[in-house]
Amino acid sequence: MIRVQDLKRIYVMGKVEVHALKGVTCKIDEGEFVAMMGPSGSGKSTLLHQLGLLDTPTEGKIMIDGVDVLSLSDHEKTVYRLTRLGYVFQEYAILPELTATENVCLPAMMRGEKKELYLKSSSDLLKTVGLGDRLHHLPQELSGGEQQRVAIARALINKPKILFADEPCANLDTKSSRQILELFKELNEELNQTIVMVTHEEWHKEYVDRVIYLKDGLIEKNY
Amino acid sequence: MLNNFKISFFLAYKSLRRGNIGTTILTVAIMSMIFVNLVFLPSIVSGIGEGMNVMLIDYTYSNIFIEPKKDNLYINNVDSIRKKVNSLPGVAGASAHYISGATFACEDKFVSGAIYSINPIDEVTVTKTHTGIIEGDYLSEADTDEILLGIDLAGKEGKEAEERDLGGVRVGDKITVTFRNGIIREYRVKGIFKTKSFVADGSAFITEKEMESVLGMENKASEILVKLNQRGTEEVFKKKFMELGISEDIKTWEDKAGGITGDIISSFSLITVISTVISLIMAVIVIFIIIYINTVNKRKQIGILKAVGIEKSIIIRSYVIQSLFYCFSGITIGSLLLYFLISYMIANPIDFPMGNVKPLVEQQLIIQSITGLIAVSLIAGFVPSWKTANENILKSIWG
Numbered sequence: 001m002i003r004v005q006d007l008k009r010i011y012v013m014g015k016v017e018v019h020a021l022k023g024v025t026c027k028i029d030e031g032e033f034v035a036m037m038g039p040s041g042s043g044k045s046t047l048l049h050q051l052g053l054l055d056t057p058t059e060g061k062i063m064i065d066g067v068d069v070l071s072l073s074d075h076e077k078t079v080y081r082l083t084r085l086g087y088v089f090q091e092y093a094i095l096p097e098l099t100a101t102e103n104v105c106l107p108a109m110m111r112g113e114k115k116e117l118y119l120k121s122s123s124d125l126l127k128t129v130g131l132g133d134r135l136h137h138l139p140q141e142l143s144g145g146e147q148q149r150v151a152i153a154r155a156l157i158n159k160p161k162i163l164f165a166d167e168p169c170a171n172l173d174t175k176s177s178r179q180i181l182e183l184f185k186e187l188n189e190e191l192n193q194t195i196v197m198v199t200h201e202e203w204h205k206e207y208v209d210r211v212i213y214l215k216d217g218l219i220e221k222n223y
Numbered sequence: 224m225l226n227n228f229k230i231s232f233f234l235a236y237k238s239l240r241r242g243n244i245g246t247t248i249l250t251v252a253i254m255s256m257i258f259v260n261l262v263f264l265p266s267i268v269s270g271i272g273e274g275m276n277v278m279l280i281d282y283t284y285s286n287i288f289i290e291p292k293k294d295n296l297y298i299n300n301v302d303s304i305r306k307k308v309n310s311l312p313g314v315a316g317a318s319a320h321y322i323s324g325a326t327f328a329c330e331d332k333f334v335s336g337a338i339y340s341i342n343p344i345d346e347v348t349v350t351k352t353h354t355g356i357i358e359g360d361y362l363s364e365a366d367t368d369e370i371l372l373g374i375d376l377a378g379k380e381g382k383e384a385e386e387r388d389l390g391g392v393r394v395g396d397k398i399t400v401t402f403r404n405g406i407i408r409e410y411r412v413k414g415i416f417k418t419k420s421f422v423a424d425g426s427a428f429i430t431e432k433e434m435e436s437v438l439g440m441e442n443k444a445s446e447i448l449v450k451l452n453q454r455g456t457e458e459v460f461k462k463k464f465m466e467l468g469i470s471e472d473i474k475t476w477e478d479k480a481g482g483i484t485g486d487i488i489s490s491f492s493l494i495t496v497i498s499t500v501i502s503l504i505m506a507v508i509v510i511f512i513i514i515y516i517n518t519v520n521k522r523k524q525i526g527i528l529k530a531v532g533i534e535k536s537i538i539i540r541s542y543v544i545q546s547l548f549y550c551f552s553g554i555t556i557g558s559l560l561l562y563f564l565i566s567y568m569i570a571n572p573i574d575f576p577m578g579n580v581k582p583l584v585e586q587q588l589i590i591q592s593i594t595g596l597i598a599v600s601l602i603a604g605f606v607p608s609w610k611t612a613n614e615n616i617l618k619s620i621w622g
Contacts, residue, residue, distance in 0.1 A: 054530055054616045075534070082532025093527045093620065097241040107531050109233070112226045138241070154531065 001194060002028040002051060002162070007060030009046050020046040021057065022217035030161075033188040033195045035204060038214035044198045045166055047214065051196060052085055052164040053077045065161065082110055086155030090167040092147035094139050094154065100126055101135045104153045111158060118157070125153040129183060145176030152183060156193075163187070165197040169204070181207045231537050234528075235544035238521075247549070250513045254553020254596065257506040259560050261592040262584060264498050266565065268491040269583040271575065276480065278578050281351040282420035284476040285318075285448035286457050287464070291471060297321075297443040298471050305345075307467045308449055313460065315452050316348025319444035321434045324403040327376065327427065329389045329396060336376060336387070338400060338427045340434030349450040352416055352423055359394035359414035367433045369413035370398065373424035377415045387425065400427070406437050419578040447471075503595050510603035514546055518607040525611050526619025535612040539605060546604025550596050 009021040021043045028034050036044040049055040051062060053069055062069050064084070072080060087093075094103045101122050108118035126135055129149040131142075139147050148168060155163055165184070169177035185207045187193040197208065205211055213221035239247060280286060291298050298304065301319045308317045321340040326333055343362045347353050352371075353361045362371055378388030392398060394412050401407045410429065418424055435441045451460055457475035464473050518525070528538050565582050572579035611619065 049617060052530075078529070078532055078534055081530065085532075087530055089527075089530075089620065093523070093530075095237075095524050095527065097237045102237065106230075106528075106533070109226075109230055110531075110533055110537075158532075 001030040001032075001065060002026075002196075003061075003063040004047075004051070005061040005063075007047070007050060007062065008058045009043075009050060009055070010058045019217055021050070021060075023060070024214075024217070024219055026212055026219055026222065028162075028194065028196060030194055031188070031192040032210060033184065033208045034197070035208040035211045036196065036198045036214060037200060037205075037211050038220070040200070041216075042214040043217040044200075044212075044214045046217075048164055048166055048196060048198050051162075052087060053081055054087075082107055083158060084161045086158070086160035086163040088148065088151050088155050088163070088165040088168045090170040092139070092144060092151055092171070094147055094150050096139050099136045099138055100131055100142065100150045100153075103139070103150050104157050107154060108157045121157055122153065125156055126150070129153045130179070143176075145172050145179060148172060148176070148180055149183070152180070156187070160193075162194045162196060165195065167198050167200070169199065169201065177201075177204075227534065227537050228540070230533070231540035231544055234537070234541035235548070238541070239545055239548055246513070246517060250510070250549045251552040251556060253509050253513070254506070254549050254600075255555075255557035255560060257502055257509070258554050258557030258592060258596060259564070260502045261499060261506075261595065262557075262561055262588060263564065263582070265495040265588050266582040266584045267573075267580065268495045269585055269588070270580045271491060273583045274575070274578045274580045276476075278418075278420045279480045280454070280476050282418050282423040284474075284479045285349050286451040286454065286476055287449040287460055288474045288476060288479050289447040289449065289464070289469065289471045290474070291445070293472070297440070297445060298447060299443055301442050301444045301447065304447060304469055304471070307469060308447070308464065311460070311463060311467075313452050313456065315450040316345060317447055317449045318342060318345040318349040319431070319447045321431065321438060321443070322445040323434070323438065325427070326401040327389060328399040328401070329392050332388075332390045334376065334387055334389055336425060336427065338402070338429060338434075340431045341428050342431045349448045350423075352418060352428070355416040355418040355423075356414045357417045359412065361414055362428060362430055364430060364432070366413065366430050367436070368408075368410055369429075370400070370410035371414045371416060371428040372398075372412055373426050374415055374417040375421065375424040376427055377412070402437050404438065408433075408437065419576070499591075499595075503599060506596060506599045507603060510546065510549070510600055511607070513549075514542065514603045515607040517545075518542060518611050522611050522614070522619050523621075525608075526614075526616050526621075529612065529616045530620065538612045539608045542608035543601060543604040546600045547597070550600035554593055554596060 004024055004026045007021050007024040008019070011018040011020055024043070024047055036048060038044045046055070050057045056070070069077070069080060098106065101119070104122035104125055105118045108121060123135060126132060129152055131146060131149055131153070134142060134146060139150070142150065169180055172180065181204060184195055184197065188195050211221070211223055212219055213223070289298065289304065305317050305319060308314055318341060323338050324335070325338040326335050341362065343364055357374065362369065372392065376388055378391040389398065392412055394415060396412050397409055398412060399407060399409050416424070449460070451457065457477070461473050461475055525538055529535065561584070565584060569581045572581045
């Protein structure tokens with residue numbers, strides 16, 4: 001599904017060049033739940049951002065389902081992100097002025113789906129993530145774990161091929177973290193959802209199929 | 224495309240409805256004040272110009288001004304001209320004046336100036352001098368030994384006499400008038416008027432009958448003032464008068480006043496233009512700052528929207544819609560404020576030395592101000608959101 005070849009990402013900060021990725025090659029198959037782990041500054045989030053088309057690598061290739069995604073135009077990348085990819089960020093990145101339902105609906109609205117359909121899908125998804133009684137609550141009325149679950153529901157509304165999660169439990173307590181990870185596991189097992197998750201918590205490994213361990217911008221272990 | 228517009232409206236609507244109400248109120252208040260500022264000062268300037276024009280029509284030239292042909296001192300066959308002019312529908316009246324240079328003397332004060340003759344009955348159909356009587360009475364047709372004085376010629380009692388007044392003569396006082404032809408007559412002051420027209424207020428009026436006896440002529444005039452029922456039709460009537468065979472020099476009040484009010488108004492117009500430009504620059508800066516801060520505060524949200532696949536154009540449009548909402552709300556509230564302010568000022572005009580000034584709001588000015596504010600709002604809404612929406616997604620989300 002995902003094929004990465006010799007991926008490099010260099011950030012230029014003034015006169016200093018930071019080599020965040022130094023030539024990563026890896027592959028992730030459909031239906032896999034993969035964790036990217038490693039110490040701070042190892043390049044795990046950078047790699048996720050490149051795979052999720054949120055950033056552009058300096059060198060290398062990324063093929064998703066046989067498509068060279070780096071050759072897509074900005075507009076095509078936007079459409080690709082909308083229709084094929086889903087994201088969960090660490091800081092419950094949902095819009096504060098929209099209710100849980102509206103946050104979840106937004107990507108479906110963007111796809112031009114019919115109102116009845118996206119309202120039903122968002123309601124179903126929010127029920128799936130355990131927020132059936134919080135449909136019309138604003139983010140400020142939800143706990144951190146609940147907000148993260150809204151973000152997961154939003155990421156799933158367009159039935160993405162791949163779900164990217166960047167330290168989704170970073171700001172959650174253990175109980176909420178377990179709920180999120182169990183939800184991911186369920187989605188992976190029941191819907192064959194491909195999930196790529198960045199995490200630094202060792203105990204998260206028990207939920208994933210495989211770990212890609214990065215260090216200093218390179219894959220050190222793949223197990 | 225329609226769907227994209229719907230999403231832009233959706234995002235803008237939710238942001239306005241659930242966003243910071245204080246920011247919205249502040250922005251709309253500023254926009255409304257800018258709108259008031261854009262319209263108010265120019266309308267005062269227009270009001271001054273209009274006031275001066277009305278003053279010239281009501282007290283000096285009326286709508287159409289007929290004067291002798293070049294090289295002639297007087298208009299001949301005045302009765303015939305008056306008859307022709309009055310025969311036209313749309314003419315409210317015509318009044319012929321003799322004008323003579325004269326020296327007015329009262330006790331040891333003497334002043335040189337112009338003395339006008341009027342037919343009191345004709346004059347009330349043409350000028351409004353009769354409405355300005357502040358002391359005594361207006362002239363009647365048979366008066367021969369009485370005179371009307373403008374306040375600037377009569378002078379004010381108690382006030383130090385100026386070079387061009389008689390030091391505060393009152394109704395009933397006698398003044399001596401020496402006409403240009405050397406004839407000297409004594410008149411009793413019948414009335415004193417105040418019109419705020421500096422030409423009228425510095426003049427003296429006697430009856431036509433009396434002037435003809437002084438000058439030894441009849442059926443002549445130095446000028447004929449013609450009042451029309453409708454302002455703005457002067458050129459049409461000027462042509463009609465010519466077609467009636469009036470061969471004298473026919474001018475509209477604008478022809479006569481062009482040099483006076485035109486210069487003053489163009490000076491004021493320059494001030495208005497400067498004020499308008501400054502107001503618009505202020506509007507750009509203020510709206511830009513508010514929208515910019517608003518957009519910068521929502522940088523993370525813009526990043527999230529882009530990350531989940533919302534197109535940049537939709538995001539930018541949602542901010543432009545918000546900006547236009549501030550603009551139209553500001554214009555609406557500003558219009559209400561202006562309505563009350565202008566209504567108050569029409570009821571209580573500003574007392575200017577040249578007359579009472581009421582603001583004159585011209586349609587063109589309103590259209591210009593609205594167009595200006597919309598353009599400014601479009602720029603102020605577009606630029607910061609475009610700038611932020613074009614940032615790298617990760618930079619927008621994490622700064």
